[in-house]
Amino acid sequence: MLSHIDINNQPTMVDISEKLDSQRRAVAQTLIQLPPSLKPYLHGEELILKKGPVIQTAIIAGTMAVKKTSDLIPFCHQIPIESCKFEIEIDPTLMVIITCEVKTHYKTGVEMEALCGASVAALTIYDMCKAVSPQITISQTKLLTKTGGKSTFKRVPQPLYGLVLTGGKSKRMQQDKALLKYHDQPHAKYIYNLLNNYCEQVYLSARKGQWQHTELAALPTLIDHYDDMGPLGGILTALETHPDANWLIMACDLAYVNTGTIEKLMENYHDHVVATCYQNPEHGFPEPLCALYTPQALQQFQRAKTAKIYCPVKVLQMSDCYFITPGLAQELDNINTPDEYQRVRHAHN
Ligand SMILES: Nc1nc2c(ncn2[C@@H]2O[C@H](COP(=O)(O)OP(=O)(O)OP(=O)(O)O)[C@@H](O)[C@H]2O)c(=O)[nH]1
Ligand SMILES: [Mg+2]
Numbered sequence: 001m002l003s004h005i006d007i008n009n010q011p012t013m014v015d016i017s018e019k020l021d022s023q024r025r026a027v028a029q030t031l032i033q034l035p036p037s038l039k040p041y042l043h044g045e046e047l048i049l050k051k052g053p054v055i056q057t058a059i060i061a062g063t064m065a066v067k068k069t070s071d072l073i074p075f076c077h078q079i080p081i082e083s084c085k086f087e088i089e090i091d092p093t094l095m096v097i098i099t100c101e102v103k104t105h106y107k108t109g110v111e112m113e114a115l116c117g118a119s120v121a122a123l124t125i126y127d128m129c130k131a132v133s134p135q136i137t138i139s140q141t142k143l144l145t146k147t148g149g150k151s152t153f154k155r156v157p158q159p160l161y162g163l164v165l166t167g168g169k170s171k172r173m174q175q176d177k178a179l180l181k182y183h184d185q186p187h188a189k190y191i192y193n194l195l196n197n198y199c200e201q202v203y204l205s206a207r208k209g210q211w212q213h214t215e216l217a218a219l220p221t222l223i224d225h226y227d228d229m230g231p232l233g234g235i236l237t238a239l240e241t242h243p244d245a246n247w248l249i250m251a252c253d254l255a256y257v258n259t260g261t262i263e264k265l266m267e268n269y270h271d272h273v274v275a276t277c278y279q280n281p282e283h284g285f286p287e288p289l290c291a292l293y294t295p296q297a298l299q300q301f302q303r304a305k306t307a308k309i310y311c312p313v314k315v316l317q318m319s320d321c322y323f324i325t326p327g328l329a330q331e332l333d334n335i336n337t338p339d340e341y342q343r344v345r346h347a348h349n
Helices: 036-041 054-072 111-129 187-196 231-241 259-267 297-306 312-317 338-348
Strands: 022-033 046-049 083-090 095-106 137-147 160-165 201-206 221-223 246-251 275-279 286-293 321-324
Touching (some): 054 095, 083 111, 160 187, 187 201, 201 231, 297 312
Parallel strands (some): 275 321
Antiparallel strands (some): 022 095
């Protein structure tokens, strides 16, 4: 029998009286697209309107809503809320990203509380901004994660494909970087296997006939649709081949990447940005050749090609990205010359 229906087929609150307490956490998110007419009211991370500070008010409203969830949703239990945190970010396109995290130590989960909090915070922003313009869209209210209790939930990119960029000419290295060994196999194959643990399908990105008669020949490959465009040509080929996919994209000359490098990208997956990517710890620029792209990347790369911008760093600099920092400074070093290669080999041994 369903626990939401009683013996008379009437709806009922799930009986949790016999359940034991456990630590629980839920994170929900919602997005609000504000129109450009609100731009003049933006002061740093706050929107100041006649009615008051919008973001601060939304956080207060959202927190109150979290505590009131069981009053609003008929079969929600009253849950002792032990922590409620909001993060509200406004991106350059005036997309407001509301994230609400709720914790409790109780018999049942707090996902409804997190969703309710995010929703009411969004409605509060709507209410405060509508006098300037009602051209506001609230969208994509969703649960991001839920832990504790019987089942854990985590939102994952779907579908997720992998791409190992190998189409370069390795001029500086004077031998194919994709075939160099940092572990016990050609490094392109090592990265291919690494990505395969997360992706539905992984491809090498290469020029026509490039890996004939090598260990890489047997791996599924996407042949560049565009010549002389460098990695951008390979990335664009992949994005065009599966336009609805998310992509983990990695260059074959990243000697230090490991499971942790990918886990961190996956943990920070956000479907409303163009890419989740590492930020170079020294120079601050985004690292496009070790990144998790969403389907929004296709349009950005096509635009770049039309504008004759072939540098993937520039494409990401012009895009809305979610930045993360590498664990170790060297984690994303690409190895381009025989000297660098020897140094890595020495360090390994
Ligand atoms: N698919 C594809 N990948 C490329 C292309 N050019 C470079 N790449 C890959 O992009 C990554 C970074 O490129 P570079 O560091 O310039 O590598 P490279 O061009 O082989 O090396 P150099 O010839 O020394 O510049 C490497 O994984 C390359 O294999 C290309 O035209 N097509
Ligand atoms: Mg090159």
